[in-house]
Amino acid sequence: MKRIYFDHSATTPVDREVAELMLEYMTDKFGNPSSVHSFGRETxxxxxxxxxxxxxxxxxxxxxxxxxxGGTEGDNLALKGVAFANRKKGNHIITTAIEHHAILHTCEYLEKHGFTVTYLPVDENAMIRMEDLKNAITDQTILISVMFANNEVGTIQPIKEIGQLAKDKGIYFHTDAVQAVGSCPIDVKELNIDLLTMAGHKFYASKGVGALYIRRGVKIEEIQHGGGHERNLRAGTENVPGIVGLGKAAEIANRDMEKKNAYIKGLRDKVIATIMEKIPHVKLNGHPDLRLPGNVNFSFLYIEGESLLLNLDMKGIAASSGSACTSGSLDPSHVLLAMGLVHEVAHGSLRVTLGRGNTEEDINYFLEILPEIVEKLRSMSPLYGSAAEFKPSNPCSSCHHH
Incomplete structure (x- = not known):
């Protein structure tokens, strides 16, 4: 049976060049970078x-x-590190209702430690409104954290405007760019970003390695104590093979991004257009234009996302419903609920995220079997044929962060 991987937002395969280089630093060049001898100097x-x-x-x-x-540690270090280092200045943080749990749960932790957090709502495309952000700022605000691009629906936020506003107000701006690095051109200077999180396994490096960009001059304190590695900000012997691999993956991303994006976008647009044309009662989730090159997220009315995934898996296709870290839970996605989708519709969501290894042939196979699966599942649904439609709910009542 064909095996097709359409879950690149969850993780990507390690690039062969990256893997070969990593192997070298596991076997031949294995020194501890803190050692003064030649083995250490080499690493x-x-x-x-x-x-x-x-x-x-x-x-x-x-x-x-x-x-x-990786991304989770980077988000924790950015938020806790900035919050605790700047608490004399203020105790207010602004984020959004659709962040990754690495941000949301860190914010909940900070709320237990004397900080107040505003969770901005989003519109039906999962986009924040600049007006809401401006209105949320108080004289206590020390940090704004807004994700670059959403992991579930692919919407890219107005990062440049957020960065400019934060800069004008003298507030630090952090962005969780885990989904964007390697897929979106990013210039931290031009975008006025103070802190940025990335994770290697989202752009063809290995799991367990990432980086946090911290603009020079940002006041931050460490949350992990030990031997003073990473200029006293992140103790622990460096994951040399992972780091070397991350560097290689960054180099490849820098070199191939434009070509890769054009290719993946072409495949993505074909998937979206065909689904809209061939399958009734569907809704594209996320911004129609301002979205990640490989992201497709649809809600299929009258269907459980879970059964859709299992049926696709039986045909050799790996996709997801909601984000990877919560795919074991049966609650509908907090992102879709924040966008105003009702529970039933949010439950029927499918996320297909394409990567550079996917082919036209993969897409054709998927587009051939998806309508059949949807038809089969709908024929078993007691709701199919009733008058239910895509009615928005009040996002605040269904979003657990309010």
Whole structure:
């Protein structure tokens, strides 16, 4: 049976070039970068070269890049580190209702420690309104954290305007760019970003490695204590193979992004157009234009997303419903609810995220079997044929962050 991977927002395969380089630093060049002998100096040099490559991908300086274990740690360090270092200045943080749980749960933690958090609502395309952001700012606001692009529905936020507003008000701006790095051109200087989180496994590096960009001059304190690695901000022996791989993946992303995006967008647009044309009672979730190149998210009325996934899986297709970290839970996605979808509709969502390894042939196979699966599942649904439609609910009543 064919096996097709359409879940690149959950994780990507490691690039062969990246894997080969990593292997070298696991077997032959295995020194601890803190050691002063030649084995240590060799890996220290490799770590610093990787830092330069990661910095180049987002137009930062190498000294502004701090290696982490991935997106979750980066988000925790950014939010807690800035909050605790600046609490004399204020105790208010602004974020959105559709952030990844690495942000939402960190904010909940900070609320237990004397901080207040505003969770901005989003419109039906999962876009924040700049007006809401302006109105949320108080003289206590020390940090704004808005994701670059949503992991579920792919919507890209107005990052430049947010960065400008934050800069004008003297407030730090962090963006969780885990889904965007490697897929969106990012210039932290031009966008006025103070802190940015990335994770290697979302752009063909390995799991367990990432980086946090911290603009020079940002007041932040460490949350992990030990031997003073990463310029005293992130203790722990460096994951050298992971870091070297991250550097290589950043270099490849920088080189191939334009070509890769054009290719993936072409496939994505074909999927969206065909589903809209061939399958009735569907709704495209996320912004129609301002979305990640590989993201497709649809709600299929009268169907459980779970059964859709299982049926696709039986045909060899891997996709998802909601985000990977919560796909084991049966609650509908907090993102879709915040966008105003009713529970039943949110439950019937399918996320297909394409990558550079996908082919036209993969797409054709998927588009051939999806309508059949939808038809089969609907024929078993007691609701099919009733008058239910896509009615928006009040997002605030159904979103657990209000």
């Amino acid at each position: 220290r040099k490799a770590v610093e070269e990787a830092r330069e490559k990661v910095a180049a991908l987002i137009n930062a300086t190498p000294k502004e890049i701090f290696f982490t274990s």
